[in-house]
Every structure is written in C-alpha cells, then in structure tokens.
Amino acid sequence: MTLIDGKAISAQIKQEIAAEVAEIVAKGGKRPHLAAILVGHDGGSETYVAHKVKACGECGFKSTLIRFEADVTEEELLAKVRELNEDADVDGFIVQLPLPKHISEQKVIETIDYRKDVDGFHPINVGRMSIGLPCFVSATPAGILELLKRYEIPTKGAECVVLGRSNIVGKPVAALMMQKAYPGNATVTVCHSATKNLAEICRRADIIIAALGSPEFVKADMVKEGAVIIDVGTTRVPSTVTKSGWKLKGDVDFEAVAPKCSFITPVPGGVGPMTIVSLMRNTLLAAKKAVYAD
Numbered sequence: 001m002t003l004i005d006g007k008a009i010s011a012q013i014k015q016e017i018a019a020e021v022a023e024i025v026a027k028g029g030k031r032p033h034l035a036a037i038l039v040g041h042d043g044g045s046e047t048y049v050a051h052k053v054k055a056c057g058e059c060g061f062k063s064t065l066i067r068f069e070a071d072v073t074e075e076e077l078l079a080k081v082r083e084l085n086e087d088a089d090v091d092g093f094i095v096q097l098p099l100p101k102h103i104s105e106q107k108v109i110e111t112i113d114y115r116k117d118v119d120g121f122h123p124i125n126v127g128r129m130s131i132g133l134p135c136f137v138s139a140t141p142a143g144i145l146e147l148l149k150r151y152e153i154p155t156k157g158a159e160c161v162v163l164g165r166s167n168i169v170g171k172p173v174a175a176l177m178m179q180k181a182y183p184g185n186a187t188v189t190v191c192h193s194a195t196k197n198l199a200e201i202c203r204r205a206d207i208i209i210a211a212l213g214s215p216e217f218v219k220a221d222m223v224k225e226g227a228v229i230i231d232v233g234t235t236r237v238p239s240t241v242t243k244s245g246w247k248l249k250g251d252v253d254f255e256a257v258a259p260k261c262s263f264i265t266p267v268p269g270g271v272g273p274m275t276i277v278s279l280m281r282n283t284l285l286a287a288k289k290a291v292y293a294d
Helices: 006-026 043-059 074-086 106-111 123-130 139-152 170-178 199-202 254-260 271-287
Strands: 035-040 063-068 092-095 157-162 187-191 207-210 228-231 235-238 246-249
Touching: 006 043, 006 271, 035 043, 035 074, 035 271, 043 235, 043 271, 063 074, 074 092, 074 106, 092 271, 123 170, 139 170, 139 228, 139 271, 157 170, 157 199, 170 187, 170 207, 187 199, 187 207
Parallel strands: 035 063, 035 092, 157 187, 157 207, 207 228
Antiparallel strands: 235 246
C-alpha cells in the first residue's frame, strides 16, 4: 500500500510556481494577485482562507483578503464582486463558500468574471471543462487529477466510482475522469444517496473517489483488493485528544480500508493541500492570460 502524500506534492508544486513567478518578476512582469472575499466567521472558512493567503506568500503572489460580516446584503457583496471584476491589478479572486442563507451563492458565482474565476465555478468554466476546452478547472478535481498523474496511477479503461454528485467535486471530477486524456479515459459511475447496490458497485471499482461528506462511510467490505482510494471528505468530528476539540475525518474508514489498497490518500494531508495548490496554479494561469487572452 502506497500512501499518496498530497502535502509533499503540493510543496513541490508551490516551489515550481514560486520559481516561475520569480522569473516573471525578474523580467519586469506583474506579480500575480489573488483576492479572497470572506463573509462571516465560519471556522472552516476562516481556516481555508488563512491557508490560501499563506500559500500565496509561498508562491510569491500578492494577496488581498476582503472581509464582510454575516449580515452583509447580497447587493453589497455583488457590488464588491463587480469592483474586483474591473480591478486590473487583481488577476483572479474567490468568494469563500458557504455564504449566509440570505445570499444566493449561484448569483454571486455568475456575477464573477469567468476570466477571473480561479475557483472554476462559473457556468462558462464548468461548460468548457465538460467539453474539454481550456478553462479554469475547479481546484479539488484538478488536485485529484494531479495526484493521479504524479503517482503515475493508470486510469485508461479503469472502472472509476465517484461517490457524491456535488457541483464542486463529484460532477466535475466525473467529467474529467471520462475525458480522453491522462489522467482520465476511465469508465465512470457516479453514485449518490439514491443509488441501489452501492457496496456492490464500489467493489467493482479500480478507483474510488469519495466525496460525500459522510465520515468513514466507505468500509473495507466495499473495496476490492488493490483498489486506488481518493478520499475527499473533510468532516470535523469532536475529539478529546486534540487541543481544538475536533479532528478531521475522511469519507473512508482509513484503518480498515488502507491494507486492501494499492494507493490511498490520508485525511488530512491528501487531497486538501492539493486543492489550495490548484487554486494557486489557476491564479498563475490567470496572471499569464494563459487560458483567456483578454
């Protein structure tokens, strides 16, 4: 069993990005600039945004964090999004999800200029991704594919089961794994809460990508010998042994499943660091105008 070390791979990619940024700046080019909007004080969102800001520093980017209280109106937030769309110094920006209930996440996503949508959530980027055109691919699916690639895991013709159908992970990663490319070219089955014979379907899989948000859902009897397991789950569960009072649990029962696998990602330290580094990659692409020229 090989542990897929997302932390090590992400550190390597950050070094690659930093070297490229140093070269751009040395030649008189513009330093990439990522902005993030954070609404309210959700613990998970605070942590994610702090990691993103830190990663910007490690990659040599300029970063701006814009905070709003949870009672910000939808119109105020949309006005800020439009302002960032017009700001020539900002190459890409994100609005950290989830947002308070009184704000339409979809409306916010659609207001972001798709050429600055480094999260890859805008319908134009999603549509382009689904037909294989250049675009900003959402960060978690892009990170998953990068791990498969760097560990040289064969995907052509592989049976791949995706657990979960969210717009952020399940749907895009299924579309990417189907595409005629490497990593990809797999036979993909998407399973969700209404799927019948779930365990039976999982047992056929060469690759399982678990993105349900349900701690330790995937048990050993659902996994065949030699399978590759990509665990996207990051649920905070109460813990008496950590200072914070909680710890992160994946969607896979790691202790029971790991011995059966050829490759498996841990939680934390697997997919999580790759999500952040993929966002950095998208920001670099945006700064270089490598995806959208204008």
